[in-house]
Amino acid sequence: xxxxxxxxxxxxxxxxxxxxxxxxxxxxxxxxxxxxxxxxxxxxxxxxxxxxxxxxxxxxxxxxxxxxxxxxxxxxxxxxxxxxxxxxxxxxxxxxxxxxxxxxxxxxxxxxxxxxxxxxxxxxxxxxxxxxxxxxxxxxxxxxxxxxxxxxxxxxxxxxxxxxxxxxxxxxxxxxxxxxxxxxxxxxxxxxxxxxxxxxxxxxxxxxxxxxxxxxxxxxxxxxxxxxxxxxxxxxxxxxxxxxxxxxxxxxxxxxxxxxxxxxxxxxxx
Amino acid sequence: xxxxxxxxxxxxxxxxxxxxxxxxxxxxxxxxxxxxxxxxxxxxxxxxxxxxxxxxxxxxxxxxxxxxxxxxxxxxxxxxxxxxxxxxxxxxxxxxxxxxxxxxxxxxxxxxxxxxxxxxxxxxxxxxxxxxxxxxxxxxxxxxxxxxxxxxxxxxxxxxxxxxxxxxxxxxxxxxxxxxxxxxxxxxxxxxxxxxxxxxxxxxxxxxxxxxxxxxxxxxxxxxxxxxxxx
Numbered sequence: 001x002x003x004x005x006x007x008x009x010x011x012x013x014x015x016x017x018x019x020x021x022x023x024x025x026x027x028x029x030x031x032x033x034x035x036x037x038x039x040x041x042x043x044x045x046x047x048x049x050x051x052x053x054x055x056x057x058x059x060x061x062x063x064x065x066x067x068x069x070x071x072x073x074x075x076x077x078x079x080x081x082x083x084x085x086x087x088x089x090x091x092x093x094x095x096x097x098x099x100x101x102x103x104x105x106x107x108x109x110x111x112x113x114x115x116x117x118x119x120x121x122x123x124x125x126x127x128x129x130x131x132x133x134x135x136x137x138x139x140x141x142x143x144x145x146x147x148x149x150x151x152x153x154x155x156x157x158x159x160x161x162x163x164x165x166x167x168x169x170x171x172x173x174x175x176x177x178x179x180x181x182x183x184x185x186x187x188x189x190x191x192x193x194x195x196x197x198x199x200x201x202x203x204x205x206x207x208x209x210x211x212x213x214x215x216x217x218x219x220x221x222x223x224x225x226x227x228x229x230x231x232x233x234x235x236x237x238x239x240x241x242x243x244x245x246x247x248x249x250x251x252x253x254x255x256x257x258x259x260x261x262x263x264x265x266x267x268x269x270x
Numbered sequence: 271x272x273x274x275x276x277x278x279x280x281x282x283x284x285x286x287x288x289x290x291x292x293x294x295x296x297x298x299x300x301x302x303x304x305x306x307x308x309x310x311x312x313x314x315x316x317x318x319x320x321x322x323x324x325x326x327x328x329x330x331x332x333x334x335x336x337x338x339x340x341x342x343x344x345x346x347x348x349x350x351x352x353x354x355x356x357x358x359x360x361x362x363x364x365x366x367x368x369x370x371x372x373x374x375x376x377x378x379x380x381x382x383x384x385x386x387x388x389x390x391x392x393x394x395x396x397x398x399x400x401x402x403x404x405x406x407x408x409x410x411x412x413x414x415x416x417x418x419x420x421x422x423x424x425x426x427x428x429x430x431x432x433x434x435x436x437x438x439x440x441x442x443x444x445x446x447x448x449x450x451x452x453x454x455x456x457x458x459x460x461x462x463x464x465x466x467x468x469x470x471x472x473x474x475x476x477x478x479x480x481x482x483x484x485x486x487x488x489x490x491x492x493x494x495x496x497x498x499x500x501x
Contacts, residue, residue: 005379008382008383008386011384012387014295015354018299018302018354019351021302022306023354025303026302026353029313030313030327031334033315034331037315040315
């Protein structure tokens, strides 16, 4: 007999027990584990998706911020560049003005210095020239020259116009003091007599006349009384000449000193 | 030489007896359960896991997928029964490479018991899925005339299941035993390899036929219910 009923029943029970055992120890744990793993993987994928989305969003935000920053930076750089350009132009302009002012000041100072040097030179030259002239003339002066001068003096007195004579008379006639005739050297008798005669003839015989020598005159004759002065002397000439030369120099210098100011004003006007 | 391991009796007390079929069944059960416990004891749901766990997962997933492909939409509901059928038969067949092992499936009592389980499980799953009326009405499809034929088919296919498996397993063991006496060395090894193949194929056939029967019972009930609902 191939079929044993007891064995069939036993195998039925065995099989059902095996089904129960395997369900508990094999299928359920394995399937649960697989489900858990799949769920975990799905969760991780979802998490990764959300994180990626978040990262994408953050990247976009970052890019946007970056773009904004770039734009702002460019704009600010442009502004700063413009400001720097303006500032540089302003500084250059001020420096140029300062240097111009300094240069003109220096030029002026140099010119003034030149002028003062020139001035002192010409002053010195003048003094030297006059000193030489004075020396030369005083060297040349002598009694004979004095005599000739006395002649000329007398001739001049004689040749005076009437109005001038009247003026002289008015000036000297009332004087009680002696008239002092200054000469550089002692005159010879002849000339003293001649001059005394000529003055008496002009002013009247009552006038007291004294003679004195004055080396400063160099050569010539001067009559002095009450502040009135009449005469002719080389010193006088030289004084007049010096005075004139000084006047000319002063006027010339004044023009030269003024000229830079004139130039400057002309520049500004243009 | 025994035609069936039922005849190898180790212990008997009246009706009760302990034969090779039952003993080797217990051995297969022990291997399956202890192996499962050992492997599932330290299950990891991480990406890093042991190779035994991987192997077991492959087996379970493959069974699950096969059940799903046949047409059962919720395979985890049926895997306890169908998967155990496959594993029990497959492990019994694989055991034949161990000298002295008597496959319990080489006994008609075992295969009959398994076929009876299928015979009972098919209507149970069908009723669980759609109710008693829905299941019973499937016997009258397409017409009431088909009712006896459907019942005959139900019985005959159960018989066919039992005899097919028994015949294959028994013949394999028989051929090896006979060949051992004729050509002791080479042929028995080749036939053992062939026997492993036929054993696995038979396990698959038994499993897939049971699945198809259950799927037919549940799906026919479903279509019946759907058609009545629409009408």
